[in-house]
Amino acid sequence: MELVSYEWWALCFRWLHILSGIMWIGHLWYFNFTQTPTMPKIPMELRPAISRFILPEALWWFRWGAMATIVTGLILAWMNGYLGNAIKLGIGDGNAKFTTIGFGMWLGTIMWFNVWFIIWPNQKKVLGLTPANDDAKKVAARTAGLTSRINTLLSIPMLYCMAGASHFY
């Protein structure tokens, strides 16, 4: 493989896709495995340190990690020539790689949509970046939390597909 060849650029986008994917899913798992279960154990007077300082910063890396992951992933699939095959889940192609990466891409796309169109708008209400009364904030926190849990659930088969597409097929 020549340095700065087409294949090298495709590898570069795979590398960027993995880096940004870890940034995204790392934060998702931090929220679900560490922050949310620990919050009730934190004394009331210390909780603003999480909600006012750590949470806004973590949400920034989380949502832009999600954006970078989908953009680099779509470019990578296009450069490798299987974007169309993956979108139609490899139906009629007779190639399990396209079906596997297709399921991974669709799961990842649903997760990206959840981040930008459900979790983040609701978190903005919780953080006070968009106006909301206390009741609306409670509903927003519940909606964002449940959607974050759905993304944690979806991340398990999504990562099977991402690894499986190059491992098995």
Next chain:
Amino acid sequence: MKNPLDSLGQTVGLGVILTVVVVLLIHVIA
């Protein structure tokens, strides 16, 4: 009834079950 997504363990369990479903779908489609 309690929402299974309120439990981290049940969320991961459902994720594993969904993975099995996806694996079967891949083998049916491909």
